[in-house]
Amino acid sequence: MAATIKDVAKKAGVSISTVSRVINDSKPVSSEVKQRVIDVVEELNYKPNEIARTLVTKKSYLIGVIVTDLADSYVAEMVRGIEEIGKMYNYDILLCSTFGDMEAEVKYLKLLNTKQVEGIILISDILNEELHEQAEPSRAPIVYLNRFYYRQEYHTVRINNFEASYEMTNYLIGLGHKNVAYMSNKGDKSFLESDKIQGYRKAISEHEDLSEIIFYSKDRDIEDGYEVADELVKSGKEVTAVFCSYDELAIGVLNYLYDNDIKVPDEISVSGFGDISIASILRPTLTTVHEPFYDIGAVAIRRIIKELRDEEVDNTDTILPFKIQERGSTRKID
């Protein structure tokens, strides 16, 4: 068995209170006694039991993070941000993946509470009304991160999707493209996707000679982009640039074009949204809206820690800057 505070106290010939004071540096202890305790701690290789500590102090230094799936690189990136900042404040991460199961999400929310986490970050794209109710009793502050929906009930950290979409569309228009298509996700009725479409529409509407061309995919995976690309190419709309509402869709488009020997960006320009890690690795490299996933995670946990320390936090969503990341999949029309 590992040594306990009692073992140290006994061996050092002092009370456990004194040992506690020494290891926490919480109250003055005579330097003589202090040294003796330190020596014994060393000798017995004593490590305080955090569980016991938590029981009395109520501080678990644990932040629960519920994610859909770490295999999505943007999720991993957010978790990196969460962890790295968390560690700066001595917080550790308790990880739960739902793999898209909303019941699991609710279950983990409860679980994390029983595990006494001090805060919860939810990275989810499941629209789950039930969830909100179930989560109610959570005394731990919650931040909800998500690429897809806004939820007023929770604080969130995100970019301005409307602006980003507007800017990207303008970027393509500025390149000289006349037929700029937008590829959206059909099932996605979220405010967020709606913001993106509005951004695209606004940009298009500001140019007399342009008109909206919108294609809808079934879902937002690479395969969906691939499928819709076929539709787009065969539509006869002479599209010279496609702006996809997710990088995943854009990659599907890129792959379809590769497989069908259509050159990017020579014959058609493609851009995405997100800047997931693969976007800069692919050839051609993908022009896209850069969402700062790492920072989003970092800011999210920073906020929770602030809240835990009773520092001031405001109740509006945190909006982070985005960037139009120009790369090789788009080109100027001559």
Add this chain to the structure above:
Amino acid sequence: MAATIKDVAKKAGVSISTVSRVINDSKPVSSEVKQRVIDVVEELNYKPNEIARTLVTKKSYLIGVIVTDLADSYVAEMVRGIEEIGKMYNYDILLCSTFGDMEAEVKYLKLLNTKQVEGIILISDILNEELHEQAEPSRAPIVYLNRFYYRQEYHTVRINNFEASYEMTNYLIGLGHKNVAYMSNKGDKSFLESDKIQGYRKAISEHEDLSEIIFYSKDRDIEDGYEVADELVKSGKEVTAVFCSYDELAIGVLNYLYDNDIKVPDEISVSGFGDISIASILRPTLTTVHEPFYDIGAVAIRRIIKELRDEEVDNTDTILPFKIQERGSTRKID
């Protein structure tokens, strides 16, 4: 404050022992009393405090996972496996990323012990002798997962790298290639990389008309593959197939070839090792040795849980099957 077992006991008019029996279903309780307790639990929305539970039972249901960086997709994949299987046995994951800092690795090893984790999985590629000593006092079983080194001190789960490399080389030879190059990592003096080279050498040596062509990269990132590809192309060795010891290198090679307008697989075949997620997304898709990362994680935690349950575990490394994953980056020579 959240309701405690005392609150429930008082409100239900029973002792806390009885409440404990009901919620744990550990001893018979008359159905009448049982129901009363259940009702009160519901009413007060009582959730047992896992921290207090852990303190007495010594079971934290926590597995510590130390990783280098979640952004590496193979790491994320392993963690998925760990988590999914862990959850089946009610275990949760305490995550620590080192970002390549070996001091952090040692620090987290200690930290996890104070947090009372029941087992530790180390996904690391840092060769760290010091680490081993420091880790000694860990009473929690440790499994060491890693794509780069073997370490006898810990149990590990991996594939047979020698066989895999041998088979991949033979696959390329079988395709009719005469000048099959191997791209290795110079700094990598590990047993593991050495196994891979041996596999390649053995395959080459079994063919009279073939001879070894080995290129060394500085490190094992995409950029390194890119650099060495330049060297390889300009070497005048007429290489028609390159087998890279890591997918990352292979991707670098692919990108170099794309940027220099050399067609894959028409002019040169490229294969990798690992089958990281991006390998099947890229165009051309990458032929590679499939390492079952998810399964590696799953088997690792399964083993730990077995050990915790005092089930039988053997002390030799666990070897999982690999697969030669044929894709679009390699082709038959006519």
Add this chain to the structure above:
DNA sequence: TTGAAAGCGTTACCAT
């Protein structure tokens, strides 16, 4: 400066 003792929320043993 130090120690004794209460208490954190449970489980588990011993009575009854």
Add this chain to the structure above:
DNA sequence: ATGGTAACGCTTTCAA
């Protein structure tokens, strides 16, 4: 079947 209570390992009053 039920209740009382020690114990888990620690922090934190309260006294001395």
